[in-house]
Amino acid sequence: MSVEITAGPPETTSPEILEAVDAAERVLTRRLGAQVRLQDPEALGGTGRSVVIRVRVASSPFSMPRTLVVKRYPAASGDRDPWAHEAVSHQLLTALPAEERATPELFAHDVTSRLVVLEDLGRAPRLSEKLHSKDARAAERGLLSWAHAMGRLHATTAGRDADFDALMRRAGAQCCQDPIAVDVHAAIAGLPALLESTLGVETSSQATEFAAAAARAFSTSRRRAFSPSTSCPDNHLVTSRGVRFVDFEGGCVRDIVFDAAALRVPFPSCWCGWGLPPGMSEAMVAAWRAEVGSVWPEMDDDAILLPRLLEAQLLWVWLATWRALSKPMPSADNAPPRSVVLTGRWVRLRSDAVILGEKTVAAHADAVVGALVDHYGAEVLELPLYPAFR
Numbered sequence: 001m002s003v004e005i006t007a008g009p010p011e012t013t014s015p016e017i018l019e020a021v022d023a024a025e026r027v028l029t030r031r032l033g034a035q036v037r038l039q040d041p042e043a044l045g046g047t048g049r050s051v052v053i054r055v056r057v058a059s060s061p062f063s064m065p066r067t068l069v070v071k072r073y074p075a076a077s078g079d080r081d082p083w084a085h086e087a088v089s090h091q092l093l094t095a096l097p098a099e100e101r102a103t104p105e106l107f108a109h110d111v112t113s114r115l116v117v118l119e120d121l122g123r124a125p126r127l128s129e130k131l132h133s134k135d136a137r138a139a140e141r142g143l144l145s146w147a148h149a150m151g152r153l154h155a156t157t158a159g160r161d162a163d164f165d166a167l168m169r170r171a172g173a174q175c176c177q178d179p180i181a182v183d184v185h186a187a188i189a190g191l192p193a194l195l196e197s198t199l200g201v202e203t204s205s206q207a208t209e210f211a212a213a214a215a216r217a218f219s220t221s222r223r224r225a226f227s228p229s230t231s232c233p234d235n236h237l238v239t240s241r242g243v244r245f246v247d248f249e250g251g252c253v254r255d256i257v258f259d260a261a262a263l264r265v266p267f268p269s270c271w272c273g274w275g276l277p278p279g280m281s282e283a284m285v286a287a288w289r290a291e292v293g294s295v296w297p298e299m300d301d302d303a304i305l306l307p308r309l310l311e312a313q314l315l316w317v318w319l320a321t322w323r324a325l326s327k328p329m330p331s332a333d334n335a336p337p338r339s340v341v342l343t344g345r346w347v348r349l350r351s352d353a354v355i356l357g358e359k360t361v362a363a364h365a366d367a368v369v370g371a372l373v374d375h376y377g378a379e380v381l382e383l384p385l386y387p388a389f390r
Contacts, residue, residue, distance in 0.1 A: 016051045017041050020072040023113040024055065031108045034061040038068070049073060049082055049249065054120055065120060068107060072115040082249035083114045084173035085229075089251030090116055091167050092160060092226060100156045102149045103245050111171060121237050121244055128233035128272070131386040132334070139388035140280070142238045147263055147284035149236075149243040151291025154256045157226035158295045164226065164253045178252040180229050180269070181219065184315050187322035188212055194325040199371035207364040211318055214311035221255040223296050229254075230269035231262050256296070257305070260288050261312030264352070265345055268316040272334075273341045275383030285309070310349075310356055317345045321368070336384055339376035343369060344383035 021041050028036040039058040043051075051072045057064050073083035090106035098105075104119040130142035188211050192203035228235070229250030237244045263284040267273055289299050298304045324342055335341070350365035369381065384390075 014043075016072075017043060017053055020051045020053055020070050020115065021055060023072060023110070023115055024068075024070045024108075024117055027108045027110040027113055027115065028060075028117060032060070032062055036060045036064075038070075041070075044069065064107075067120040069104065069118045069120045070115060071118065072113065075114070080179055080250075081171075081173050083111075083116075084168060084171040085179075085251045086248045087111075087116050088164065088167040088171050088173070089226070089228075089248035090118065092157065092164055096156055100152065102153050102243065103248075121239060121246070124237040124239040124244075126234050127236040127238055127243065130238055131233055131274070131388050133388050136388050139386060142236075142243065143276075143280060143284055144287050145238065145243040146236055147287035148291055149245070150259060150263075151288040153245070154225040154227075154259065154288075154292050155295045157253075159224065160226060161224055161253045178227070178229055178254045179250040180258075180319070181215075181254065183323075184215055184319050187315075187319045188215060190326070191318050191322045194322060195368065195371075198325050199368065199375050201367050201371045203364065204360070206360045210311075210360055211314055214315055217308075217311065218255040218258055218315070221257075223256050223299075224253050225256050227252055227254050227256075227259050231259075231267050232270040233267055233272065255312075256292060256299075257308040258312045258315070260285060260305075261309050261316055263288060264309060264313050265316045265348065268320055268345070271338050271341055273344070273383060274336065274386040275344065275389075277385060277389045280389075306356060307358075310352055310358060310361065313349055313352060314361055317349050317365075320345060337376075339372065341383060343372045343376070343381060346372065347381050 018041075021038050025036055025038050028038075037058040037060070038055040040056040042054040044054055045052060051070075053070050054067055055070055056067050071086065073086070076083065087106075087109040090103065090109070093101060093103045094106040104121055106116060106118060108117040109115065127142050127146060130139045133139060188208070192208055195201040195203055228245050228248055229252050230247075232247070235245065235247040237246060262268055264281050265273075266276060266281070289305070293300050321342060324338055336344075346365050346369045350362055350369060353359075353361035353365060373381070
């Protein structure tokens with residue numbers, strides 16, 4: 001669900017952009033009770049599911065920022081409504097004190113126009129830019145800032161299930177469930193057959209039950225807080241106030257350890273993955289723990305956290321593999337081939353399972369790694385490092 005926040009090609013005359021500007025003017029005017037004029041729309045990219053623009057506030061009778069960001073969605077189709085998740089997430093997070101907010105402030109939203117009007121965080125670099133720069137220290141600071149920001153987000157939104165669900169109902173959404181959780185259950189049901197038909201790997205009943213038990217545990221966990229649901233370095237802005245999250249098309253409340261596992265499998269929901277230098281993932285997990293420990297002190301206990309991290313890591317890797325084998329595997333731009341990304345994730349899973357003595361997971365991961373190497377001819381078992389760390 002990547003959202004570009006740098007300017008794209010000039011598209012200021014496209015009907016979609018003009019309609020988004022007009023709709024935002026109407027929503028802001030109705031909310032403020034006086035005419036607001038917006039000008040100079042600048043396309044900021046999007047996901048294909050939304051129009052995202054930066055606009056200048058040309059006139060307003062009230063004190064407003066010089067620029068705003070408008071995000072507008074087409075009509076919903078199916079059970080998932082990305083507009084509802086986006087709008088509700090920003091409602092929940094804007095209610096936090098400004099000093100605790102790791103997201104843009106919400107100025108207005110409207111279900112009829114299907115848009116949100118947000119604070120413009122400016123032209124701060126994306127985390128992906130830091131990782132693809134030549135500055136290793138800046139990249140390291142960006143990753144640690146991301147981990148701290150995630151931990152603070154969890155700590156400040158702990159136990160907000162009821163609030164989030166109520167806002168979703170008010171938005172008219174049919175489903176409040178984490179979109180990733182839906183796909184995880186599909187992956188648990190479908191991956192064993194795909195592994196056998198595609199790679200010739202038989203999944204033991206013990207491995208399948210391990211994954212199923214992990215999913216059940218996460219769905220009933222009491223360690224719950226707000227989550228962006230997916231994570232991509234394009235969706236994290238590195239600002240002077242730390243990393244800010246800008247995409248909530250799948251925003252939800254779920255188990256915090258499932259997000260923490262993304263620090264071990266960097267950006268597991270996208271294919272722009274590269275490797276990290278030794279110890280980087282561990283440093284990020286430590287940064288996250290420093291933020292959540294005041295709310296969940298048990299997260300400081302390795303005997304409690306590390307097994308849960310491995311379970312979440314397994315679910316992320318199963319999900320990525322299910323998605324990859326269910327459809328062709330084109331590579332992301334300027335990223336290693338998907339087969340290499342996939343192999344690298346299974347290698348890391350095998351290594352972490354061996355360290356914890358989880359033989360069922362280690363044996364399954366070992367079989368999949370061997371099959372991936374045979375099938376795709378992968379010569380490198382570990383992901384190449386992000387350019388900043390080479």
